Amino acid sequence: MIVLEKKRVRGFERVTGYEDAKLPFRSTKGSAGYDCYVYTKEPVTIAPHETHVFPTGIKAYFPEDEVLFGFIRSSIGIKRHCALANAVFVIDSDFYNNPTDEGHILVGITNFGNEPVTIDAGERVCQFVFSKYLKVDNDNATGTRSGGYGSTGRK
8 A cells, every 4th residue: 555645735843953842733623823832941021112032943834825924812912012023924935944044933022011021931922824825917026035034125
C-alpha cells in the first residue's frame, strides 16, 4: 500500500531556538482566529503609554495569495486598555523563512491605559486570521524580500 504525504498548505512552526514555544490554536470550531502566545519566561509589565515587543517563537507558512492578519484579543484590548502597536499587523507569505529572522513573528503591545499592565509568561495576547487577498489587473510586483520586519519597499 502506498501512503501519500499530505501537502502542507498553511500552518505554524517554531522558530529555531524556540523549540518549546506554544503554537497558535483555535479555541472553538467557529473561531476565525488562532490565539497566539507571547514567549517570555517571566511576566512583563508595560508602563502606561509605553510599548513592549514580545517574541512569539513562531512563524507561519501559507500560499502566496494569502495574508496573515494579527489582531489584539478582546480581553487585552477592552479589559486592559492595550492595543497592538501597529493596530493590525500584516504578515506576507514571503516573510516565512526570510534570511534575516526566519520569519519570527513579533508582537508589539502598547499600554494606552493610565495604570501598568502585566503580561504573564506564555499569555495569549493576539489572534491570527488567514485571508485571501486580491491584486489589481496591472500588478507588476517583481521584488523579493531581503530580510525581516520592514524589509519590503526598501530602495
